[in-house]
Amino acid sequence: MSNSRKSSGSRHAATSRWTPSRAGRVGTMSAAAFIFAVPILTFILMGFRQENSTGQVPGGIFSILGLSLENAKRNLDVVMSYNHGIFVTWMQNSLIVGVGGTLLAVLTALPAGYALAKLRFNGRRVLRFITLLTMVMPNTVLVIPLFLEVSAIGGIGKLWPVIVIMGFYPFGVYLSYIHFLTTLPRELVEAARLDGLSEVMVFLRIALPVSKQAVALVIFFSFVANWTNYFLPLVLLPLSEQGTVTLGLQQLIGSSPLFDPTMSAGLTTKLYMPQLALATTIMIVPVLAVFIGAQRFLMRGAVVGAVKG
């Protein structure tokens, strides 16, 4: 016992010793963390300040003076008073298309990934190639054809076409494909087939229960992609009240005297830096919530494909 304690103690002493190399590493990483963290923190804290002018914020934007919950509440009231509280509608629309698109992506990507990984059928390679091709294709390339197609069926200004298009998520298919290819033993699938299970039942009873990480990864990446998608809603949802919060945020910025001072004379709701910062912070909250919820799976899922199961 005492030897063990001594050994443990010496190990602890060794790891806690500040060698120049270790100090350099820690110092570099701390500096990098500081550079990234300070703007984010000051931006979030800006929502707790009170500054209603286009002038420079007293103390500079990195100041932490004058923070209070009352300020945040006042800023929130100003954001909510913009265009009769349309910010809530934008958040609701974002949630609808974000969650709807994610559910659809999970429902389609996992079976598609499984099929590409475990089934043998004609055209499998072509489908895999097309999946990769659509993954690398920028969204903007498809905007005009998508707009014309959605317009042809009378879907402009409706949320469901946006959900359907968001549900088409080739990255999720590829992620699932890699997951099933590397973590689901072929012997397990073959054994299930020998036991008489159909391909659908093999997927549902054998593959899916061991794929929590893949599901979490597809949910997280799909939701973040949907939530931050700007171009698709911009084109398919032309009216303000149909828009998502990404479009709304751009409208808030465009309606601020900070960015177009000529408008300020006629504005009833004047949005300045604290109000815009608060609106942006609120917009980030759902993504943070999904990240925290999926974190456990994301950490494990990060090594998907590294080791065969």
Place this chain on the structure above:
Amino acid sequence: MSSLSRHQVLARLLAGSVAAMLLVSACSGSTTPATKAPGASASGAPAGGQEDPKATDSGGKIMVWVDAPRQPAAEAFQKAYPDIPIEINAIAGNVGSTDLQQKFALFNQAGSGWPDAIFFPSNDDIAWATSAKINYARDLSGILKDYLSGYTAANNAPCNIDNTVRCARNDSAPDVFWYNAKLFKDWGYTPPTTWEDYQTLGIKIATEHPGYVSGFLGDAYAPDRYLWASGCPTNDRLSETKAHINTSDPLCKRVVDLIDKMVAAKALSPVGIFDPNAAQVGPKLAMSPGAVWWGNYLFRDTWKIPAGQMTATAPIHWSSENPGFTGDEGGGLWGVSSHIKGKQLDNTLTFIKFVTSDPRWQVELSTGLPAYTAPQQAWLDKGAKDGYFNDYPTTAAAMVAAGNAVRGNHYYMLYNTGGIWSKTVTPVLTSGKDLSAAWDAFGTQLVNEAKTFGYEVVATGN
């Protein structure tokens, strides 16, 4: 090839076909039918603001797009005309943004989606909205002929394009001549009436009263204030595809020389009127040409200059010109869709008349001097009660008169002259150099941007 199996060959052919199809479909949006009639727009409607042959009628419901400051106008209409169903859509007011134009291009592709009436967030928007490609803004000269006679010619001039009237002006924003009457009385000066006197007095004020300035150069409206007023051809639209730009013109040179001399004497500030630090320089303004909206927005509300000091007088003019001309800084524009007809069109025109002339918006809510003549006096009377200006009768008379003195041959174009000024001139002035040091770059950039937008640039206006 011989090493590939039949399946592999087929698979590669199929993949190549799919990739080609995707690329073709992505590009197809920008093509126009080969059978398009000459003079027709991309949407198929005849160009020139004539009614689209495929125009539709909702039966009465109208859709209007407004930026945030004009939202109360649409809501006032809703209240005044409860029997007209109206949908109000808020749009972002970013000057220089192409989002709006892109949306209209997509609507043209789809053949639907246009608003029935719109307040253009930037006056430059009228250039693309009347282009043969977009052809959104209807010619109002026929259907609103009697109503449009209620504008003076100069006040609705930005809407007169190729002998058609493609919009209706919301407010008038001509440059008057502002000065601090209290300072002038204390110092024993009289306000100048010519640009030459303005230069002389500006230098004298800077010499005798260091720190006081006689104008601002750093904002995007500065070229409107100085170049437009002088007649410098930066925005002379000869046709939809031809622009007359010549920064070597004597009308440019005279104003560049004037600015250079005043900059050298520190009589003009390189700061822009909207800059945060203008709040410190603003109260030190002795005199300046400036838009009518400077009075309430800048002097009273932003720079908090005490009441009873600022006042306006008639625009200054070049001694060689009589009568003189002035520039113009903004004054928003309303457009009507060329894709509607029947009751929908009637209600839209009712809306346009309301927002441009009804006192319930133009007098009670709008902050700008109405461009339409009828509500102007009521708006001025409302201002008289405020008691902010030193000499209100003179100020009010100057505002109305200036609206009719705005120099012609200046149009809103696809390129943004103010933006080019901000990029090329303002940094040079801020670094302590004069306007001449930036003039070549400004002229070159102006021509380059005009060419980028498809204009043929010529150096003479004939």
